[in-house]
Amino acid sequence: xxxxxxxxxxxxxxxxxxxxxxxxxxxxxxxxxxxxxxxxxxxxxxxxxxxxxxxxxxxxxxxxxxxxxxxxxxxxxxxxxxxxxxxxxxxxxxxxxxxxxxxxxxxxxxxxxxxxxxxxxxxxxxxxxxxxxxxxxxxxxxxxxxxxxxxxxxxxxxxxxxxxxxxxxxxxxxxx
Amino acid sequence: xxxxxxxxxxxxxxxxxxxxxxxxxxxxxxxxxxxxxxxxxxxxxxxxxxxxxxxxxxxxxxxxxxxxxxxxxxxxxxxxxxxxxxxxxxxxxxxxxxxxxxxxxxxxxxxxxxxxxxxxxxxxxxxxxxxxxxxxxxxxxxxxxxxxxxxxxxxxxxxxxxxxxxxxxxxxxxxxxxxxxxxxxxxxxxxxxxxxxxxxxxxxxxxxxxxxxxxxxxxxxxxxxxxxxxxxxxxxxxx
Numbered sequence: 469x470x471x472x473x474x475x476x477x478x479x480x481x482x483x484x485x486x487x488x489x490x491x492x493x494x495x496x497x498x499x500x501x502x503x504x505x506x507x508x509x510x511x512x513x514x515x516x517x518x519x520x521x522x523x524x525x526x527x528x529x530x531x532x533x534x535x536x537x538x539x540x541x542x543x544x545x546x547x548x549x550x551x552x553x554x555x556x557x558x559x560x561x562x563x564x565x566x567x568x569x570x571x572x573x574x575x576x577x578x579x580x581x582x583x584x585x586x587x588x589x590x591x592x593x594x595x596x597x598x599x600x601x602x603x604x605x606x607x608x609x610x611x612x613x614x615x616x617x618x619x620x621x622x623x624x625x626x627x628x629x630x631x632x633x634x635x636x637x638x639x640x641x642x643x644x
Numbered sequence: 645x646x647x648x649x650x651x652x653x654x655x656x657x658x659x660x661x662x663x664x665x666x667x668x669x670x671x672x673x674x675x676x677x678x679x680x681x682x683x684x685x686x687x688x689x690x691x692x693x694x695x696x697x698x699x700x701x702x703x704x705x706x707x708x709x710x711x712x713x714x715x716x717x718x719x720x721x722x723x724x725x726x727x728x729x730x731x732x733x734x735x736x737x738x739x740x741x742x743x744x745x746x747x748x749x750x751x752x753x754x755x756x757x758x759x760x761x762x763x764x765x766x767x768x769x770x771x772x773x774x775x776x777x778x779x780x781x782x783x784x785x786x787x788x789x790x791x792x793x794x795x796x797x798x799x800x801x802x803x804x805x806x807x808x809x810x811x812x813x814x815x816x817x818x819x820x821x822x823x824x825x826x827x828x829x830x831x832x833x834x835x836x837x838x839x840x841x842x843x844x845x846x847x848x849x850x851x852x853x854x855x856x857x858x859x860x861x862x863x864x865x866x867x868x869x870x871x872x873x874x875x876x877x878x879x880x881x882x883x
Binding site: 505540542544555 | 729733757771
């Protein structure tokens with residue numbers, strides 16, 4: 469009886485630990501500041517930032533990728549030795565999610581959630597999910613692969629896919 | 645026993661009659677919501693708007709720049725009564741340059757063009773000194789005060805030199821003009837609360853918050869007792 473009792477409490481303790489770990493992983497907040505992301509990407513050898521103005525044909529093309537007008541007149545990027553880093557905000561359901569994307573040779577080198585502000589869908593921050601985008605390329609203004617969704621995080625997944633597509637498209641645009 | 649049960653049945657019936665009437669009427673109306681176009685009709689009673697938390701339209705901070713009024717409501721930045729972008733930090737000030745307006749939070753500058761459209765947000769990664777405390781103008785050039793010193797740039801805002809100057813025109817908050825305030829009230833209130841929404845909240849008790857939900861639970865329990873006492877009395881009679 470005593471042994472059963474102990475086993476029960478051990479199981480409860482492990483469950484609580486697991487729950488607290490899960491909450492930590494999916495938590496809202498800033499994972500990395502924009503500055504830290506750029507510094508990490510270029511190993512502290514920061515290139516000067518440049519901007520691409522969203523005008524003429526670029527505006528409707530971006531709206532087509534995002535499914536809505538881009539809320540801004542220009543987007544800043546950092547480029548060095550064939551690698552281009554973008555910091556882009558996109559709304560998941562209600563709040564903007566800040567993504568850091570690195571594109572190398574027309575492929576996704578890295579996608580990171582720098583700040584997550586939604587109340588649900590934080591699972592997209594996990595590497596197990598983001599690695600689906602590794603080496604993704606553009607194919608007729610769309611990603612060249614299918615991205616498996618996450619139940620309960622549909623809008624956040626959609627936001628990340630849009631941002632990855634946008635980063636690839638913008639890199640292609642500035643390198644023309 | 646039968647007399648006591650009948651008395652209890654009558655008392656409960658009288659107590660819940662009004663609620664049942666209310667539920668029946670709102671239920672019938674909601675059942676025909678589309679026919680009556682209840683989702684297209686709006687209620688703008690001040691007490692109701694206040695009850696739904698849209699009664700008080702008060703900007704967190706207001707700055708007058710150029711010909712525009714810039715205000716912040718939570719994470720939203722408004723130019724006059726139009727939302728232009730969202731920021732996660734409080735606005736600390738703003739200045740108008742030749743062709744752009746520059747707003748400051750403690751970690752970034754928010755650029756708007758002369759039409760009030762959002763251009764971009766420039767943070768430390770774009771070369772803007774961190775820990776901003778205020779923004780001002782010196783001979784037409786933007787100056788920011790940070791925790792670590794004073795910095796000056798030009799309209800490009802991408803190169804900042806550390807300076808120590810007197811006579812800078814620092815940005816100060818201003819009052820919200822009545823005309824813009826009225827437009828903002830219209831923006832936030834919209835057309836009001838739909839009749840459908842209001843009826844639904846009356847029907848499910850949520851118009852009274854969590855108390856309403858408990859009241860409806862109580863009503864449900866009373867209705868259950870009413871049914872049981874009714875059935876019991878009916879069974880007694882047919883025996």
